[in-house]
């Protein structure tokens with residue numbers, strides 16, 4: 460009898476341990492479904508709504524909504540002021556369309572949960588090893604494009620692309636260099652007929668726009684956004700007054716950079732290199748190295764890996780593994796710099812976040 464009781468206690472303890480994961484998965488599934496179907500938007504800001512009214516406004520099955528709402532009430536995400544009715548809490552309001560937590564859930568579901576569900580198949584096929592090339596990644600397997608890289612998947616899946624680009628735009632402000640890295644040294648550098656700042660993988664140009672806005676001595680005409688041709692086409696079509704007169708140039712960082720952006724005083728890579736395995740980073744840095752003048756500087760703006768930091772920070776390293784990327788520590792960047800003819804001249808980090816600026820200078824070829 461005593462053995463049976465202790466057996467039951469052990470089972471309960473084991474279920475409690477693993478149960479939290481089970482609950483998290485159910486919760487993220489329900490939240491994602493409600494966000495996609497705008498169910499949180501349909502709950503009145505003040506007052507409450509019956510399951511039936513909620514179902515009617517969204518042409519949903521009332522029985523399913525009730526089951527999902529029951530979970531969210533038990534999880535204290537929604538409130539139920541009376542049987543059969545639900546009301547918002549501050550937590551549920553955060554999942555209305557356009558709110559950052561809502562976008563985060565969608566991003567995590569698509570770019571983490573879906574690939575994670577394919578890890579067993581991925582590791583069976585590729586061995587228990589991180590992706591070595593961007594064309595064989597868990598995200599590709601999960602989305603039905605097993606030979607595509609992240610950007611290939613996004614090209615083929617416009618809905619995912621919209622979510623990905625939205626997440627990038629939404630988090631862009633975190634990476635502002637204002638007060639973190641000073642461009643003042645450029646005032647004394649030789650300028651002349653050369654580019655001032657080339658933002659490689661600069662996408663919609665927001666990072667470069669900020670640099671030019673915060674450092675009025677840098678002329679926008681001497682700066683360029685360099686990105687894949689399709690991205691540059693999009694940027695051109697969205698072009699607005701804010702882009703000033705930045706040059707927009709299409710190409711790949713894995714090939715020789717165009718002459719028009721050679722010799723730039725500064726090259727920046729913001730949130731680009733951590734999406735790629737080491738071999739690709741070496742290739743991209745080698746191409747920039749060939750384009751550099753002796754006084755050029757290269758800025759790598761990325762979230763840095765700190766093995767002793769929070770679980771959240773380390774989890775983000777695992778997250779980017781799904782598309783072949785990784786977070787890197789200062790010493791990892793030093794190794795990559797040494798392999799590609801650069802020297803790390805400074806590393807500054809934003810105190811409030813994990814993002815850092817690793818400045819590289821070319822090592823002179825003796």
Ligand SMILES: C[S@@+](CC[C@H](N)C(=O)[O-])C[C@H]1O[C@@H](n2cnc3c(N)ncnc32)[C@H](O)[C@@H]1O
Nearest residue numbers: 660661662686687690710711712713729730731
């Ligand atoms: C995560 S986004 C970051 C965009 C921007 N730098 C920012 O911080 O908002 C990565 C960018 O790298 C670009 N990219 C990917 N592969 C590239 C390549 N081979 N050559 C140039 N840019 C590339 C993508 O198109 C995308 O704009």
